[in-house]
Amino acid sequence: MGDRERRMVFVTVGTTCFDALVKAVDSEQVKEALLQKGYTHLLIQMGRGTYVPSKFTENSTLQVDYFTFSPSIADYIREASLVISHAGSGSIFETLRLSKPLIVVVNEDLMDNHQSELAEELDERKHLFCARPQTLQETILAMDLTALQPYVPGDAKPIVTLINRYLGFPVD
Amino acid sequence: MGFDVSMVACCALPVLVSLLVVRFGYVMYCSGHPPLKLSASAARVRCLIVLGSGGHTAEMMNVVTTLQKDRFTPRYYVAALTDNMSLQKAHDYEQSLVWPEVDKEEAIENAQFVQIYRSREVGQSYITSIATTLLATSHAMWIIIRMRPQVIFCNGPGTCIPLCVSAFLLKVLGFGWSSIFYIESIARVKKLSLSGLLLYKLRIADQFFVQWPQLQKRYPRACYAGRLM
Secondary structure, three states: OOOOOOOEEEEOOOOOOOOHHHHHHHHHHHHHHHHHHHEEEEEEEOOOOOOOOOOOOOOOOOEEEOOOOEEEEEEHHHOOEEEOOOOOHHHHHHHHOOOOOOEOOOOOOOOOOOOHHHHHHHHHHOOOEEHHHOOOOOOOOOOOOHOOOOOOOOOOOHHHHHHHHHHHHOOO | OOHHHHHHHHHHHHHHHHHHHHHHHHHHOOOOOOOOOHHHHOOOOOEEEEEEEEHHHHHHHHHHOOOOOOOOEEEEEEEEEEOHHHHHHHHHHHHHHOOOOHHHHHHHHHHEEEEEEEOOOOOHHHHHHHHHHHHHHHHHHHHHHHHHHOOOEEEOOHHHHHHHHHHHHHHHHOOOOOEEEEEEOOOOOOOOOHHHHHHHHOOOOOOOEEEHHHHHHOOOOEOOOOOOO
């Protein structure tokens, strides 16, 4: 193992329960796809889910580990070569700000599924790849990381300027 | 005597109702127009900042950190009773503004932190939610009366509705005037959220921002001025 470069995939579901995603990354097909793409480690933040992934893999070349929560996931994202995340805006923008390749998996079990809007829009703009739990393997195999466009973070200044102008404050 | 009282009531009631209707129309007309009194006299405005939890709070804090601190002061932060993280974030930010030599007392006056009851928790039954909505609304009304904000910043979710509606009602009744700014969450790309839709359609928000140009096309009274995240 020592001669191989460590390339970690970090999976995060935030504070939600998203067993469908944990199950999907725990499947042999997805692990196989990750190995094929040259990743060596898989770290899963499983949140409030009840499905526990297995640390054992058939060929045992992909090192799997998991935990439930962490006060800050920034360090894990920084360490990762690829992030697979739920569609919450917090995780999405945290990953994009750290310029890490990102696959967002939309939770189709949510009642009010407005979250897919953001992931699909950012996918169209080539800032990330949007997938469903059942299409994750295809997305991993088909993804071309060089096609990703860097995300330029937003700026509150234009909005604050308009608010100042509205209130009659001098705009500086 | 009884005759006289009912006579007075008969005359006074329609007058009162029509006064309220005229006042309501006036407030509706003024919504979206800058408050002249404010711009002429005020060098600083009392702000109510509604933190909506999670991603909403992150977006709102990006606005707050960009505001001119000397103008937008004092700042009252409101978050749901069940949300422990948001006020902590706001508190950390306010602490970071305090210079060691500045009087701590004054710093505390410049920022306050309030928790508010939620109208409805996830999974709560509809019958009990009538009672909790009433409780949340009266609590919101009390917060607005006590703080008398001149400016309200909100970006959803539902926590901001009782506060905005209370502020609007107080405007109609003539108790104070507040300009309401709503910034729809960046997660809304194609459709407005329920809170956003209510404040937009009822014209309660004085200025309504969206973070995607395609959403502005659908809601022409909204304003697009870039993204917060």
